Amino acid sequence: MKLHIPLTAAAALLLPLSTHAAVLLSIPDTIAGMRTEIRVEGLAPSARATVMVEPPFGAQVAVPITANQSGVGTATLSGEETEIAGTYAAELTEAQTSATTTFRVLPEALDPTASSLQAERATVEPDGEDAVTVSVILRDRLGNALSGRPVELIPSRTADTATPLNSETDGDGQQDFLVSTWQEGTIALRAMDLLSGTLLPSELQLNASTGRGGYYDTYTTMPMPTRTAVATPYAPTTVSRTQGTTLYRGSRMVGSVLPGNFYGQAVNYDVTDSFVIEVKEQLLVNEDATLRITAIDQYGKRVESYAGTVLLSSTDPMAILPLSGEIQFYPQNLGEKVLTLGLRFRTPGQHILYVEDGTDPNINAQVMIEVVGDGTTTTHTISVTSLEEKSTVGSPELIVEGEGPPFINLVVTGGKEDEYGDTNQEGEFAIPVELDSERTEHTLRVRGAENPLFDSGDIHITLDTQDPEVGMITFDPLNPQEEDTVHVTVETEPQLASVTLTIENEELILTEGTPGTYALDMAAPAAGTHQPIIRATDAAGNTTEVRNNIVVTKRSLPKVENVTAESRASAVSLRWDPVTSERVDAYRIYVGETSENYLYTLDTDRATAIATVAGLESGKIYTFAVTALQGDRESGEKSDPVQASALGLALTITEQDGALLIEWGVLASGTPLSSYLLEYGVESDLYTEKRTLSGDLQAYTLRDLINGITYSLRLTPVATTGNVLTDQAAKGSGTPQGAGGFHPSSSTPAPSSIGTPASAFPPIGGNLHGGAPGLSQEGIPLSVWWTALGAAALFLFARWHRRRTMKLTLQFLEEMQSRYRA
Structure with a gap:
């Protein structure tokens, strides 16, 4: 919450207009222990003024302010000056102007160790009617009361009852309960903050027995921290942090007047007798150390009501003491003050740290501290975790993260502008910083905004915004x-x-x-x-x-080895060694004329080691290779190629005018031949003409053909044994080329003796067989001619009848097929 209250002195109304400008004083709300900014507007350029800040209780704080050329001045109110929660008043006074405002300092989060339980008396009658008032007080780490928080008081037994008197803590952070019981014995009470779910570590015990509250006699045993505090100046001492056990006897006053109420198990309110100093027993030269000072009574118990000034001194003339050696205790400190990283020794050796009450020097204490080092060591109390020395960053906008003392204000220098931030309860901080993008080398440093003892040291970084290539x-x-x-x-x-x-x-x-x-x-x-x-x-x-x-690609299968080929009739049989190193589903056979040009492939239906490639052109040389298959995997390399030709003849037909020149090779099988049977016709696979050729021929010209008509031919070898080798027959086709249709070829001239009368022939010699029939001079008899004509007529009728029957059968089948389709 910000309150702006501009005030102008009444006498200023008589001044010129230039002096009537309103002065605005604004201070934003903050949290206890956190710094806040004082801002003044409307001052004269370069004017100086003082803002007096008055806390809820305690001495006023004077904050000097100097205005800039725009008449705006700012200053910082440190976290040590805002440790008390409540409403602060601020007033600016100048020769001719004044302004006032107020701001609030809110308490921090709940601190379980600073919170407490207290009771009006230590005993209760176990009759269900007698009740003891138990108060739970919630505080933050600075001792500020936390109001408006519901608390649950938890008894240890089912026979015990804790009834709240109010629903949440009041302005003093206190919520009261009435505790009663029906059962004798010890009642153990614990308190829980319901907003955070935090269970307070302290436990309050009440004795349920027959008797009266108020003054009572009892014998109580309780653990208390044992510390050593010496009142004699400059006597070497140390601080003991062990837990011991001290016995207390006698009558105690446990009335309801704060702060002498019954705390924990048993509390005896007494006057301050001495102090306890807690600090490391050995420090390095220039090391910043945390110091804890506690006011105790003669029994060693903390005096929570102590409020006064403690004077701090040491035997090191160069030592830096926190708060210039004057430590102010407030009631909310509950008799204990922690000075975080505020002590530094600069001279090696053994030194005494001495404290005394500002009004009573007899209330004092001292400890002996050993300081080691050569004086050149500097301890950085702030650690930057997001950046390393001589590191490189890729953006001018970065966040400086690190660790330091909790709840301190920080400033980061070395960026485009100084940036401010603070640490949280765990001492962590994250402060955005913008670098000058026109520069490459930068030096950042994190310091305490109010205390220069908090320092990270220089951090050198390089700005590089170029992406790598x-x-x-x-x-x-x-x-x-x-x-x-x-x-x-x-x-x-x-x-x-x-x-x-x-x-x-x-x-x-x-x-x-x-x-x-x-x-x-x-x-x-x-x-x-x-x-x-x-x-x-x-x-x-x-x-x-x-x-x-x-x-x-898929992992290839091994190469197929040892492929062999064997010629067969119109086919080639292949064998190979099966692949055994991996599972094989089938084999693929590559077929082509050369190993660089495989025309087609064939896959076996199983993992066999033998296959026959049929339907090959007889006499033609083929190249084969084999690979193994497994699903979509295949051998990465084909087998070594092998060559073979199918058994049979390979015809080469050259088209001529009215003729076809037929050429063929020798059978690969080497079978001796007696002849060749040449068949041909004008329809495919329908051979109407036949000729017998000599088995020694490898070429023949088929003449007297019609140009433009395609003839189908088949040449079948006949073995000397008389076997017709139909499986090695070769087929082909050709179309005679030339002008016109049919051109008969020139024939061999007839001998001149043809046509000469029989008498002109010389008589047949006696070398003829004696039983040879004589030849008729009249030629073929007429009866033979009639017989031949009759046979021809019967043949033609049978052929006509057969064609007619086939035609009728075909028509019947087509009719039946059309009916089934319909």
Whole structure:
């Protein structure tokens, strides 16, 4: 909450207009122990003024302010000056102007160790009617009361009852309960803050027995911290932090008047007798140490009501003492004051730290501290965790994070402007800082805004906003198989913070070999096309991402070995050694004219080691290779190629005018032949003409053909044994080329003796067989001609009848087929 209350003196109304400007004084609300800013507007340029801040109780604080050229002045009210929660009043006084305002300081979070339980008396009658008032007081670490928080008082037994008198803590942080019981014995009480769910560590015990409250006699045993405090000046002492046991006897006053109420198990309110000093027994020269001072009574118990000034001194003339050696105790401190990192010794050796009450020097204490070192050691009380010395950052906007004393105000220097922040309860801080982007080298430093003893030292950093450049990316091999080792090389800038490759959601790190070259050996992923991401990051965090492609194939099967080929009729039989190192589903046979040009492939239906390739052109040489198959996997390399030709003849037909020149080779099987049977016709696979050729021929010209008509031919070898080798027959076709249709070829001239009368022939010699019939001079008899004509007529009728029957049958079948389809 901010309250702006401009005030102007009445007499100023008589002044010129230039002096009537209103002065605004504003101070924002804050939290106890945190700094806040005082802002004054409307002052004369470069004017100086003083703001008097009055806390809820205690001495006023004078804060000087100097205005800038715009008439605005600012100042900081330190966290040590805002430790008391409540409403503060502030007033600015100047020669001719004045202004006042108020602001609130809110308490911090609950501190269980600073909170307490107290009772009006230690005993209660176990009759269910007698009740003891128990108060729970909630405080923060500075002793400020926490109001408006509901508390639950928890008895240890079911026979005990704790009835709240109010629903939450009041302005003093106190909530009261009435505790009664029906059962004798000890009642143990614990308190819980319901807003935070925090259980207070202290436990209050009441005695339920027959008797009266108020004055009572009892014998109580309780653990109390044992510390040593010496009243004699400059006597060497140490501070003991062990837990001991002290016995207390006698009558005690436990009435309801604060602060002498019954605390914990048993509290005896007494006057301050001495102090306890808690500090490290050995320090380094220039080391900042935390100091705790506690006021105790003659029994060693803390006097929570102590409020006074403690004077601090040491035998080190160069020592830096907290708060200039004057420590003010307030009631909310509950007799204990912690001075965080406020003590520093500068001279090595043994030194005495001495404290005494400002009004009664007999209330004092001292400790002996050993200071070691050569005086050159400087301890940094603030640690920056987000930046390292001589590190590089990639953005001018960064957050300085670190650790230091809790609840102190900090300033970060070295950026574009000084930035302010503070630490939290755990001592952590995070302060945004903007660097000058036109500069490369920067020096940052974190200090206490009010106490220069809090210091991180210089942190030198470099600003680099340029992304690294990525050059060539190579994969070797380029198209690997699954699980192959792939060597990845990336060329980019040297000495990068990291170069990574991400593939299949897995990030791999490349290492730098030669400057600027980063390499990695990785296992190829599953088969498919992948797009790995190359990410290069420099020391400043600047990152460049590049995507690339790599195609991974299935893991190939082994090579098929020892393939052999054997010629068969119109086929070739292949054999090979089966692959046994991996499971094989089938084999693939590659068929072609050369090993560089396989025309087609054939797959076996199972994992066999023998296969026959049929339907090959007889006499033609083929090349074969074999691979193994397993699903979609195949041998990565074909077998060594083998060559073979199918048994039979290979016809070469040359088209001529009215003729076809037929050429063929020798049978591969080497079978001796007696002749060839040449068949041909004008329809495919319908041969109407036949000729018998000599078995020694390898070429023949078929003449007297019609140009433009395609003839189908079949040449079948006949063995000397008389077997017709139909499985080695060769087929072909050709179309005679030439002008016109039919051109008979020139024939051999007839002998001149043809047509000469029989008498002109010389008589037949006696070399004829004696039983040879004589020849008729009239030629073929007429009866023979009639018989031949009759046979021809019968043949033609049978052929006509057969064709007619086939035609009728075909029509019947087509009719039946059309009916079934319908």
